Amino acid sequence: MTDKNGRLKNGMAIFKRTLQGTIVPVVLLIVWEALTQSGFINPQILPAPSQVLLKWIAYLKPLEPYDPANMSYLAWLFSGELPHDALASIIRVVGGFGIGAGLALPLGLLMGGSARFYQLMNPLVQLLRPIPPIAYIPLAILWFGLGNPPAFFLISLGAFFPVLMNTISGVRTVDEIYIRAARNLGASGATLFLRVILPAATPHILTGLRVGIGVAFIVVIVAEMIAVNNGLGFRILEAREFMWSDKIIAGMITIGLLGLAIDTGMDRINRYLLRWHRGMDQ
Amino acid sequence: MNDLGSPQLQIEGVSKVFGSGGTEVVALNDINLSITAGEFVCLLGPSGCGKSTLLNAIAGFSLPTCGRVVANGAEVAVPGPDRAMVFQEYALFPWMTVAANISFGLEIKKIPKAEIIEKVSTLLEKLQIKEFSDRFPKDLSGGMRQRVAIARALALDSPILLMDEPFGALDALTRRSLQEELLRIWMEFKKTIVFVTHSIEESIYLADRIVVMTFRPGTIKQVVPIDLPRPRDVASSRFITIQKQLSQMVMEEQMRFQKDEAEHLRV
Ligand SMILES: Nc1ncnc2c1ncn2[C@@H]1O[C@H](COP(=O)(O)OP(=O)(O)OP(=O)(O)O)[C@@H](O)[C@H]1O
Numbered sequence A: 001m002t003d004k005n006g007r008l009k010n011g012m013a014i015f016k017r018t019l020q021g022t023i024v025p026v027v028l029l030i031v032w033e034a035l036t037q038s039g040f041i042n043p044q045i046l047p048a049p050s051q052v053l054l055k056w057i058a059y060l061k062p063l064e065p066y067d068p069a070n071m072s073y074l075a076w077l078f079s080g081e082l083p084h085d086a087l088a089s090i091i092r093v094v095g096g097f098g099i100g101a102g103l104a105l106p107l108g109l110l111m112g113g114s115a116r117f118y119q120l121m122n123p124l125v126q127l128l129r130p131i132p133p134i135a136y137i138p139l140a141i142l143w144f145g146l147g148n149p150p151a152f153f154l155i156s157l158g159a160f161f162p163v164l165m166n167t168i169s170g171v172r173t174v175d176e177i178y179i180r181a182a183r184n185l186g187a188s189g190a191t192l193f194l195r196v197i198l199p200a201a202t203p204h205i206l207t208g209l210r211v212g213i214g215v216a217f218i219v220v221i222v223a224e225m226i227a228v229n230n231g232l233g234f235r236i237l238e239a240r241e242f243m244w245s246d247k248i249i250a251g252m253i254t255i256g257l258l259g260l261a262i263d264t265g266m267d268r269i270n271r272y273l274l275r276w277h278r279g280m281d282q
Numbered sequence B: 001m002n003d004l005g006s007p008q009l010q011i012e013g014v015s016k017v018f019g020s021g022g023t024e025v026v027a028l029n030d031i032n033l034s035i036t037a038g039e040f041v042c043l044l045g046p047s048g049c050g051k052s053t054l055l056n057a058i059a060g061f062s063l064p065t066c067g068r069v070v071a072n073g074a075e076v077a078v079p080g081p082d083r084a085m086v087f088q089e090y091a092l093f094p095w096m097t098v099a100a101n102i103s104f105g106l107e108i109k110k111i112p113k114a115e116i117i118e119k120v121s122t123l124l125e126k127l128q129i130k131e132f133s134d135r136f137p138k139d140l141s142g143g144m145r146q147r148v149a150i151a152r153a154l155a156l157d158s159p160i161l162l163m164d165e166p167f168g169a170l171d172a173l174t175r176r177s178l179q180e181e182l183l184r185i186w187m188e189f190k191k192t193i194v195f196v197t198h199s200i201e202e203s204i205y206l207a208d209r210i211v212v213m214t215f216r217p218g219t220i221k222q223v224v225p226i227d228l229p230r231p232r233d234v235a236s237s238r239f240i241t242i243q244k245q246l247s248q249m250v251m252e253e254q255m256r257f258q259k260d261e262a263e264h265l266r267v
């Protein structure tokens, strides 16, 4: 009874907070719409939100009418330009991130675990780390030409360093007490590393992965503007050539939603993997 | 003190110096101590007198600068499960559940799975932490955590149990109940226990012998046997007499510690 009441109250509170949160964006949209509708702002420069929404729907919709002879319903549903672009971008982010993190993780574990290897590798890492991945664009094109290879190269490079640096510091800053406790219990070698040092370093490593995928997502947009002819980054740059400001903004919103989805996904994974961690209760 | 027991732990001329040159700290100086099997020994002294340093030398975490420790008939060179340690705080693996913490040492020993499950279950029962077996340490109170830490150490079946201020962070009531639990365990499993504390009362309540240490350099000031029958009554006149004696001794060292601190502040 009280529980039900409490839940109801809680629900109301959430509803109220959501409502409050929408006030500013809604007011902003209304002002924006009014300004463009009244001709105060050139719609070529800044299209009305309603126009952006229409464009977004058109961008999302399948190009051809549904024909069962041609393809399945699901395939047709996602045959629009936007789903294609989004999928192309996602594949690049995931692939590039997979390569970058996949290389950085073992290297970081090695560098964190072995002082000798760290001394050997650290100067090089420190030298390369401050170079922004964007600065590799000319080299990437020179080495790989145009198309997906330079894009994957740049994206994996973007993900590589955040994962590497956080993995190294995660392993190196494992609290001595855990290592002592483990050695006291008889752990050594691989057991010590895999069952104690690695889990103790996971909070750092996951932070690195999260930053890494964030950077990968930035780089994918840049790489698509330069090296390929599909994907969200390519599409908004293409729209500029035709002065389709509504499509640019529709593309940007899609990029934003995708970024939010990726970050939320990473957050979920973090929460699950770190369910043992203090301060992870809420 | 016990003629029947053989020495389980021998500390022979152990010294430990930290740093070098001008910043040299002599943490331990020529410690000699022989502990028989089944004995409960408390190391007592003010902060900084080298109690942890001595315990770490026994555990094998940090070897003495000179001298040696012989445990279970072998010279100590590395940490090992024949000298199980209970740390002051937070030494449970936070990413493992209570049950996983306790079974970790057994898995390393490659004990068959069925045996591990049975053993863990027995220990969970013995320390009254069964209901927490699938919880993570962060969900446990300090007292419960130390119960788990004790269970984890007991799982190793080591003859020696090393404890570094294990109850230092607990409130008085929890502390007393864990002290009683520990005495029960000590008697049931016939462990040799070296227990570090700076609580005089705790040391008299628990120990067969109290080793009072001096401050810088850390040496043995006096070894005080406690032959009060157990369970000990902290309000008995003999308990209080011993407490006064020990207070006097520890106080002298505490004064030296404070003088040292004050001098450090002046420079
Ligand atoms: N790794 C170290 N490097 C340098 N000095 C150290 C180190 N460890 C301990 N010491 C010094 O050695 C002395 C003894 O330290 P130890 O930790 O053994 O004292 P303790 O009796 O356990 O004190 P507490 O009751 O505070 O735990 C202290 O003066 C301390 O400053």
Ligand SMILES: [Mg+2]
Pocket: B051, B052, B053, B164
């Ligand atoms: Mg100490």
